[in-house]
Structures are given as C-alpha cells and as structure tokens.
Amino acid sequence: MGQRGYFITFEGQDGAGKTTQMKRLQQALEERGYCVRMTREPGGCPISEQIREILLNIGNDEMDGVCEAYLYAAARAQHVRQVIVPALMRGEIVLCDRFIDSSLAYQGAGRGLGVERVAQINREAIGEWMPDLTLYFSLDPESGMQRNATGGKTLDRMEAAGEDFRARVRAGFMELAKGQPGRIRVVDADRSLEDVWQQVLSAVQEYLHLSRT
Numbered sequence: 039m040g041q042r043g044y045f046i047t048f049e050g051q052d053g054a055g056k057t058t059q060m061k062r063l064q065q066a067l068e069e070r071g072y073c074v075r076m077t078r079e080p081g082g083c084p085i086s087e088q089i090r091e092i093l094l095n096i097g098n099d100e101m102d103g104v105c106e107a108y109l110y111a112a113a114r115a116q117h118v119r120q121v122i123v124p125a126l127m128r129g130e131i132v133l134c135d136r137f138i139d140s141s142l143a144y145q146g147a148g149r150g151l152g153v154e155r156v157a158q159i160n161r162e163a164i165g166e167w168m169p170d171l172t173l174y175f176s177l178d179p180e181s182g183m184q185r186n187a188t189g190g191k192t193l194d195r196m197e198a199a200g201e202d203f204r205a206r207v208r209a210g211f212m213e214l215a216k217g218q219p220g221r222i223r224v225v226d227a228d229r230s231l232e233d234v235w236q237q238v239l240s241a242v243q244e245y246l247h248l249s250r251t
C-alpha cells in the first residue's frame with residue numbers, strides 16, 4: 039500500500055470564509071498533482087447528511103445539548119469510516135470543512151458540556167483519526183454573522199443560538215488553538231480574501247514540506 043494521505047480540517051465560526059478558501063486550496067493542490075477529497079461535517083455522506091438535517095432544522099429547538107453532541111459524533115463516526123479513512127488510505131489529501139474541534143468548541147464550550155466530556159463522546163467516533171493539520175479561521179463572530187446576513191442566508195438552528203453562545207464558542211476555539219499550536223494554525227480571517235489565501239497557502243505548504251522531510 040502507498041503512503042497514507044493528509045487530513046486537513048478547516049475550523050471557525052459561521053461567515054469566516056472557510057468554504058471559499060477550501061475550494062481555492064483544492065484547486066491549488068490539484069494543480070500541483072495531489073488527489074484531493076473535499077468534504078464537510080456534519081455530513082459528507084448520505085447518512086450523515088440526514089443527521090445534519092435534524093441538527094440544523096430550526097424547528098428542533100427542544101434539542102438537549104447531550105443529544106446534540108451525540109448526533110454530531112454519530113454523523114462523524116459514519117463519515118470517518120465511509121469517506122475519510124478510505125480516502126486517506128488511497129493516499130489522498132482530505133480537506134474537511136469542520137471536524138472534532140467544532141464539537142469541542144460548540145458543544146463543549148458553547149453549550150457548556152465541557153471540552154473533556156465532548157472529547158470522550160467523540161473518542162469512539164473518531165478512534166485514532168485526528169487531523170494532521172487544522173486551520174482555525176479566527177474572526178469576531180458578530181462580523182461573521184454580518185457577512186452571512188449580507189449574503190442573504192437564512193439562519194439555521196445553530197446560527198440562531200445567540201450572541202452569548204457565539205462568544206463562548208469563540209473563546210472555546212481560541213483555547214483549543216492555544217493548547218495545540220502544533221496542529222492548529224490560526225488564520226486571521228478579518229483580512230482581504232487574498233491575504234487570507236496567502237495565510238492558508240503558507241500554512242499548508244509548510245506542513246506538507248515538513249511532513250516529507
């Protein structure tokens with residue numbers, strides 16, 4: 039079997055511009071001859087996309103935080119086994135829009151379940167498959183919400199959760215980034231598209247280069 043691929047995740051709050059930059063990175067890596075698999079959470083395969091619908095449905099306002107944490111982990115368990123691991127075993131680069139750090143920040147910090155408890159819930163779901171590199175798009179969450187509003191996007195259940203919740207999620211992400219500077223690279227998302235792109239590219243180039251030496 040050939041070399042295992044690379045698992046790169048994109049994290050940050052809504053409206054931080056992750057998806058746009060992911061697409062650009064996919065194109066840049068493909069031009070350099072890499073085989074790239076782009077995917078997202080919650081979702082990425084039919085069963086997990088169905089779980090996504092339950093999670094984001096604005097009508098499910100009775101959902102308990104523990105139920106929410108398990109549903110994200112359940113979607114992840116399927117996605118890891120059906121999509122991420124097979125692609126990595128084929129030697130591909132997996133670019134994933136959100137992964138476990140979103141659970142730690144949104145359910146652990148945002149919902150107040152605690153980071154350790156949410157990590158425990160996810161242990162069985164992800165096994166050994168932690169990301170090799172995580173790009174955290176750092177942006178004031180209210181600017182992110184404003185960007186989305188300008189784009190005319192309607193709010194889903196998570197986006198409707200309120201300003202205090204978003205502030206706790208932001209603090210959660212910053213704490214995670216501070217605790218794992220080797221894996222999590224902070225991208226200042228409050229810059230022009232081009233500037234953010236340069237930050238993304240240099241973090242990924244540095245990682246791919248380092249991991250080959």
Ligand code: TMP
Pocket residue numbers: 052078079080110136137138140141142144145196197
């Ligand atoms: P998005 O695909 O538009 O980013 O929507 C996913 C929403 O779900 C987003 O608000 C973040 C949230 N989320 C969690 O709360 N926990 C998780 O583990 C993941 C993957 C996403």
